[in-house]
Amino acid sequence: MECRExxxxxxxxxQKELGDLEEKQFKxxxxxxxxxxxxxxxxxxxxxxxxxNKEIEPPxxxxxxxxxxxxxxxxxxxxxxxxxxxxxxxxYRVAASLALLVVGFSAGMFLNQKETNVSxxxxxxxxVQSMKQMVMMSMLRDESASERIQAVSYVEDFNxxxxxxxxxxxxxxxxxxxxxxxxxxxxxxxxxxYDESVRLMLIKSFEFQTDPVVQITLINLMVELEEKRxxxxxxxxxxxxxxxxxxxxQAQIGIQILI
Amino acid sequence: xLQVSNDDLDxxxxxxxxxxxxxxxxxxxxxxxxxxxEDLVQNLFIRIMKYKNTYRGDHKFRTWIYQMARNxxxxxxxxxxxxxxxxLKVETMGxxxxxxxxxxxxxxxxxxxxxxxxxxLSDDKKEVLIMSKFQGMKYEEIAKVTDTSVxxxxxxxxxxxxxxxxxYFQIA
Numbered sequence: 064m065e066c067r068e069x070x071x072x073x074x075x076x077x078q079k080e081l082g083d084l085e086e087k088q089f090k091x092x093x094x095x096x097x098x099x100x101x102x103x104x105x106x107x108x109x110x111x112x113x114x115x116n117k118e119i120e121p122p123x124x125x126x127x128x129x130x131x132x133x134x135x136x137x138x139x140x141x142x143x144x145x146x147x148x149x150x151x152x153x154x155y156r157v158a159a160s161l162a163l164l165v166v167g168f169s170a171g172m173f174l175n176q177k178e179t180n181v182s183x184x185x186x187x188x189x190x191v192q193s194m195k196q197m198v199m200m201s202m203l204r205d206e207s208a209s210e211r212i213q214a215v216s217y218v219e220d221f222n223x224x225x226x227x228x229x230x231x232x233x234x235x236x237x238x239x240x241x242x243x244x245x246x247x248x249x250x251x252x253x254x255x256x257y258d259e260s261v262r263l264m265l266i267k268s269f270e271f272q273t274d275p276v277v278q279i280t281l282i283n284l285m286v287e288l289e290e291k292r293x294x295x296x297x298x299x300x301x302x303x304x305x306x307x308x309x310x311x312x313q314a315q316i317g318i319q320i321l322i
Numbered sequence: 323x324l325q326v327s328n329d330d331l332d333x334x335x336x337x338x339x340x341x342x343x344x345x346x347x348x349x350x351x352x353x354x355x356x357x358x359x360e361d362l363v364q365n366l367f368i369r370i371m372k373y374k375n376t377y378r379g380d381h382k383f384r385t386w387i388y389q390m391a392r393n394x395x396x397x398x399x400x401x402x403x404x405x406x407x408x409x410l411k412v413e414t415m416g417x418x419x420x421x422x423x424x425x426x427x428x429x430x431x432x433x434x435x436x437x438x439x440x441x442x443l444s445d446d447k448k449e450v451l452i453m454s455k456f457q458g459m460k461y462e463e464i465a466k467v468t469d470t471s472v473x474x475x476x477x478x479x480x481x482x483x484x485x486x487x488x489x490y491f492q493i494a
Contacts, residue, residue: 080476102487113436118347119346121359129363136371241357
């Protein structure tokens with residue numbers, strides 16, 4: 064047997080997939096070939112590492128989420144079938160109406176190009192904006208964290224979000240169960256930190272955070288914004304015995320820069 | 323499982339108990355992201371509730387559920403990959419640093435080396451490797467899940483193992 068063929072058969076040999084004759088030829092070649100012996104040794108070691116690999120226990124929240132979904136499905140099946148006329152999520156429904164609006168408007172533009180006036184365009188823009196806000200807010204009520212992260216990321220398209228959107232983002236930042244979604248909210252709010260009220264609410268938000276990654280992100284943001292008023296919150300983090308060490312260290316560094 | 327497809331949702335709970343761990347680990351090894359894996363298992367079972375009537379009992383339940391798991395994973399990646407990128411790193415970085423500071427045993431070191439080596443493989447190599455070597459599925463079943471021939475799966479598994487061996491011993 065050629066060396067190349069032999070190398071290709073190492074895995075098959077260890078998994079006992081070779082025929083009698085093939086196995087005999089394989090062993091024959093192996094005796095005289097150090098290279099193949101080395102490959103066999105490595106593969107054996109790899110197999111033992113793989114065999115010893117333990118599966119990770121899923122977090123307990125997973126089962127809770129499943130039971131929650133199951134109960135919802137049960138009550139949906141027991142409820143009268145009236146609501147199911149229009150399938151799909153709110154997202155698609157709003158997206159469809161948005162598409163209609165745009166098509167209709169462009170058709171209008173096309174038909175009487177000369178009469179287009181600026182205020183009409185502005186109206187449409189603000190309408191699109193408010194629809195986007197609606198989509199975002201309904202998606203934030205979704206159960207899946209990734210869906211909510213996506214909702215938060217829509218804010219990047221808003222130039223001047225309404226007070227309502229800002230408030231919703233802060234609700235997410237302070238109350239969402241997933242640290243990743245909270246993190247996305249910090250990123251989104253960062254964009255509007257030119258606004259004094261956003262800054263004040265960001266500072267206040269320290270009181271609601273327990274996840275170290277979110278805490279550190281907020282600390283870094285305060286330093287970036289040179290927000291001296293946050294120094295007191297950082298001090299509270301340092302004094303709190305519940306705070307993780309890495310967070311306290313970061314807060315310490317933050318205070319030194321700010322003061 | 324045929325009982326579940328007949329609208330008896332209570333039968334789903336024991337199935338969840340049996341499959342949540344292997345499925346969670348399947349997604350975890352594919353994505354390397356614990357939060358995403360939790361979401362994916364949850365969404366998978368929501369899909370099972372919705373589509374339970376399409377299970378016809380011509381495959382084993384596990385085959386059917388892994389077919390859906392695969393589809394879900396690839397859908398999710400197409401849709402989420404841009405949004406995910408930014409957050410993923412922060413999260414995994416934090417956790418691993420904490421572990422590193424404390425006791426870092428030989429087993430953990432080996433596991434991390436294995437994880438890193440797995441990360442270097444392409445998704446299609448990873449998935450056959452996970453099913454075959456980590457979850458103990460037979461070539462026949464993997465062939466049904468991935469909708470290809472048994473001989474094709476066999477070749478893929480062999481290549482994936484050789485590939486993993488090369489990367490694993492390079493990392494050393």
